Amino acid sequence: MYRPVVMKAPLFAALDEETADRLMDSMTPLRLSRGEVVFREGDPGDSLYVIVSGKIKLARGSGDGRESLLSVLGPGEMFGELSLFDPGPRLSTGYVVSDTELISLGNDALRRFLGEHPEVAMQMLAGLAHRLRRTNEGMSDLVFTDVPGRVAKALLDLSDRFGRRTEDGVAVTHDLTQEELAQLVGASRETVNKALADFAHRGWLTLGAKSVVLLDTDRLRRRAR
Known part of the structure; x- marks a missing residue:
């Protein structure tokens, strides 16, 4: 039922349907609600997760309690x-943003699987490289x-991944x-709210509860440069 979604993950991208189905059957399903924690920064890193539905945020904490x-x-x-x-402790905490379904696979089982399907390791490394590229762009x-x-x-990034075209x-x-939106862009909530209000005043978007409708993506792209 959720196979078309899961097949997008690097873990499955290089597999044929039969092998992918066997791997999915060996994974552990999880259902979590908003606010729950998948793992915490510093926990042992013993498994990976694929998101079937919902959203997860990865965050790091500082010594003074900020995230x-x-x-x-x-x-x-x-x-x-x-x-x-x-191998080592988790570098971030995984929080559930909206009710989420996951499937997980332990590292021992994953290593055995990669031994039989080494091409999957390249797909996973490509996925990590893509995430590193995005992290470097964020730092810049x-x-x-x-x-x-x-x-x-x-x-714009959120719209590319979670957006839905409407009239x-x-x-x-x-x-x-x-x-959370302020944490994502590395600024204070007041400054981010001021920017959003300005965009709304210009007619580039309309704001909703934990949502937004982008009305003029061309102007937003020019402003993002």
């Missing part, structure tokens, strides 16, 4: 696999792009609170 939101992941995306290639944005530009870029524009149910 930095690293990424928001949705259906067909994978997380937790870094521990397979670099913090240095070279102002807050409104970062907000515009974050909204009015691109409806994006991101499920993030104002504080």
Whole structure:
């Protein structure tokens, strides 16, 4: 039932249908509600996860109690696999953003599977490289792009992955609170809210509860540069 979604994950992308089905059958399903934690920063990294439905956010904490939101992941995306290639404690905490279904696979079982299907390891490394590229872009944005530009870029990224085309524009149910959206762009909630209000005043978007409708993506793209 959820196979078309799961097949998007790097773990499955190189597999034929029969092999993919066998791997899915060997994985453990999980159902979690908003606010629950998949794993915490510092926990042993002993398994990876594929999102079937819902959203997960990965965040890192600081010594003074603040958090930095690293990424928001949705259906067909994978997380937790870094521990397979670099054994050690988790580097982030995985929070459930909206009611979520996951399937997980322990590292021991995954290593055995990769021994039989080495081509999958290349797909997984490609997925990690893509995530690293996005992280590097985010670090550059913090240095070279102002807050409104970062907000515009974050909204466009969320729309690419979670957006739905409507008569009015691109409806994006991101499920993030104002504080979480601010953490995602590395700014204060007040500054981010000011940028969103300005975009709304210009007619580029309309704001909703944990959602937004992008009315003028061309202007948002120009502002994100």
